[in-house]
Every structure is written in structure tokens, then in C-alpha cells.
Amino acid sequence: MDALGPQEWTAIWLSLRVALVATLASLPVAVWIAYVLARKTFPGRQLLNGLVHLPLVLPPVVTGYLLLVLFGQQGPIGSFLDQTFGISFAFRWTGAALAAGIMAFPLMVRAIRLGFEAVDSGLEDAAATLGASHLRILFTVTLPLVLPGILAGAILGFAKALGEFGATITFVAAIPGQTQTIPTAIYGLLQVPGREPAVLGLVIVSIILAMGALLMSEWLARRMSKRLGGK
């Protein structure tokens, strides 16, 4: 991996950090939204569903631009967060994580929602007749049974976050050491003649990371189904 210079390694570590933070931060929200969409009926349910899926169907550049408008230094949400909590997204790695999280969100919600829909609500009824509160049912029956779905959603979200390009480059550009991730680094290197070895190195790292995530999810899923009695 001599082809990879310090700048490339920085991009790799940054990518991992961005994807990990994006996945972990959006996972609880995705689980909650998936639960609401799978189990509750309320006015505006379709609207919420559409809103969640928007990043999936919009051109990523548009999503990135909207993020820039809303979360940029001058943006209404961005300036509020900056002044109140000192959290800034503009041209920082946190912005890359935000963009990756938003883009991965619909995929996570879809996978987790399928998980919720696969849980027999009869089991929840049974738990209620045994005296369990809604919260206890959620944490002892529903969530443990949705765990494979949550895991699938998280892996899918992580892979998507790792590969996010359009929204990220639009929102936070590709500043080496700040916001340059593997995809934006590859794109950058392709603009410079003679950097093909570095490109190849990053491509191989991408493949290794993606395969690793897939294998890990397979392994975890198998362990979990074994725990449920190996169906």
C-alpha cells in the first residue's frame, strides 16, 4: 500500500469516522421512525414516510444544497446550532457525517421497518396479557426480535455513508484532512495525471471495507438466528 500517501490515509480514517458517527447518530432516530411507520396510524403518516424517503429519490446534489442552505453558517438551523451549542457543520467533518447520515437514513428506516413488520404483534398482545407495560414490551419483546432488522439497517446505512459523494461534496466540499472522504479523494485524484496507483489503492480499501461490513453482518445475523432457535 505504498501508493497511499498520508493524505490518502487521512481520507480513509476520516471516511471511517464519518460513516461510523453518521450511522450511530442516526440509528436511534431511524429505529424510532421505523417503529412509528410500522405500528402507528396517525394523520400525516404518508407525509412523514415521503419526507424520510426524500433523500433516496432526490439528486444528491439537491440534498447537499438544501443542507448548505439550512445548516450552513448563514442557514437558519446552522446559525442557531452554532450560536446555542457551538456546533458547526459548515466545511467540517461533522458536516460530512450529517450529509452521510441523511443520505443513509431512508435505507436504514426501510430495513428496520421490515424488521418491525416481521414481528408477530400477537407476541406483543401476549406480553400485555402477562401484565407488561408498553415500554417493557418494547424493550423485552419487540426490540430483541427486531434486532436482526436493526443490524441489517445499520450495515446498509454504514455502507451507504461510506460511499456518499454528491451531497457531501456539495455541502462540505472536499478539504483534505477536514472533509475529504474516500470517494471525494478518488474523484480528486482522478483529476490529476499520474495518480492512478493512489486511486487503485483507495479502490481496494473501499472493496475491503465494504466486504468486511457485509461479512460481519452475515456473521451477526447467523449468530442471532441461532439464538432464536435456528430456524
Place this chain on the structure above:
Amino acid sequence: MAGPSDVEKAGRQMISIAIKKQLGAFQLDVQFEAPMGVTAIFGRSGSGKTSVVNAVAGLLRPDDGQIIVGDTVLFDRAAKVDLPTQNRRTGYVFQDARLFPHMSVMRNLAYGGTHDAERIIQILGLDSLLDRMPNSLSGGERQRVALGRALMCDPQILLMDEPLAALDAPRKAEILPYIERLRDEVQIPILYVSHDMSEVARLATTIVVIDAGHVVTSGPVGTVLSQPEAVPLLGVRAAGAVIETTVAGRLLDDGLTELSYSGGRIVLPGILGVLGQTVRVRVPAQDVILAKEPPVGISALNVLPVTITRIEHGRGPGVAVGLLAGNDHLLARVTRRSALRMELAVGQQIYAIIKATAVGPEDIGS
């Protein structure tokens, strides 16, 4: 049959249900009261049986009415009472067991509480299953665990929705004695949904017959099942009286058991418990043959002198005949042609012939 002594034993009304619910085009409008013991809700599938127990458990909210169990008002539309399911203390045994697949038998059992755990585990024979996972259990074992789980949350009523319907005959035979023990040892009322008359006859004290969302008849099992007019309501196959007998002797050499009832003795195949034990026997109405003279040279072992108490003409070719054998009621179903040819009339002394093998093992309970 359930005489006055049973009613006294049962005491006051434990369950009082009067509910209305519109379910699409289906209207449920059910009203009945039941004493302690097992109350069977009997009817064909789609008659609304499960909706009734779901309403008691709080899984289905009635449009109107009230549900009272013991001293607790679970639901009362007028008084705006609607206890949430988790506060109703209804032990519910579902047809499909609904064990939590990610928990061991032990954790399933303890999920709702550990009330009287040792005794319940012992009664239901769950000792050797505690460390197993639900997916590794047989259907019968699953239902036993589900039953134990429901009981260990210390319910004030036990709801059982066709708990044996998904099981084959040997598994049913394996579980029925456990349910009988529970009925006799655990002092809580049981609502038992079933479309299988032999189960009902074995287990129930009270029967509520439901058809198309309405109660068509109800009362003590012995009384309802021996009413000729109940035959069309129960269906020809399900009709048949239940008589209480005592084991009087074992004819071990040919595998038969002699049972005494109020009017004499009958013999049935199989070894049916110990001497002196009370045994409930359901005699299917379609398996009773009537004769005006004591028959000679026939293979049937049981010829009972009886008095005709009632003759009920139905719409079809069949006639239901109510009979008194000693103090016990029997029910026979013969064709209209036979009834006319024999000139059957109320008050006549005739003979009822019961083939010993007509009473299957599933019709005999303790």
C-alpha cells in the same frame, strides 16, 4: 350431569359479560353469566368465540356493554371503565401458544410473574423443559408452557382460545389431563373457547353456545347437552349427553371397564381410572340406538332401560329423543321414519343401546 350440587359448589356468578361490537359486516352481541369452573364457549369457526375472550383480555374494545370478572369491572362503557390489557390480570393461552422465541422456557414462564411457580411447574410437568428454547418444543409442550406462563402471572381469570386445536389426537390426549387437573386444583374461573364437543364435555361446567355472534343457548353442560332442542344448535355430530359415572369394576381380561350410573351399569373399553373414581362420559346422540323390546343376540354390550322424556322434530330427517336413564339424561338421534314406525311417545319405557366402542377415549374425562 350438573345437578344442584354443582351449582352450589360453583357458588355465585364469577363472570358477567354483555358486549356489543360491530366488526365490519359481522355483529357480535353476546350476553351471559358463568359460575366458577370451566365455561366453554362453543360454536363453529367464525361465530365470534375468539372475539369474546379478546374483549375480556382487553385486546378488542367493545362498542358497548360491560365485562365483570369476580369483583373487578374490566370494562363498562356507561361508567367509562376500560382497564388496559396489562392491568386486567387475565391469563391468556392462545391457540398458537405465542411463546417468546428469544427466551428460554424458564424466562417465558417467569415473564409475567412467578406466582406459585413450583406447584405450577410440577402440575404441568415442566421441570425437564426449563432450559429449552421454544422452537425445540413439540406442539403439546408449547401449550403446556403457555398454560404455565399464563398461570404464573396470578390471573383472576384464565382465557383459553382453542388451545388444543392445532394439536393432533395423541397430543390432545396428552394435554387434556393437565387441564383437568388445573380445573380441579386452581381456583380461578376459566373461559374455554372450543369447537370440539368432546373437549367441552370433558372439561366444562358451563357451556355457552354461540352462533353468528349471538348466544343461542347456555347453562350447565349436563343440562344443555341433554336438551333435545339443543341438537340443531350444536350440530348433529356434536350433540350428545354427558353422564357422570363411577368406576365400579375392571374387567381386566378383556380390557373393559364397568361404570355405574344412577340407573345401573355400563361397560366401556379401556381402563378408565381407579375404583370409585368419578368419570364423565359423553354419549354421542347419533350412536344411541332405540328398541322397544330388550334386544337379544346383539353385539352391543350396553342395553339401558330408559323413559322417553321428550321428542323434538327438527327440520331435517332426524328426530332428537330425550331419555331418562335412572336420574341421568341421555340423548338419542334417530330418523323421523324410525320414530314414526316405532310410534315413540313421551313417557314410554324403551331401551337405549350403546355400543361400547361408540364412546371414544376423547369422550371420557375425569
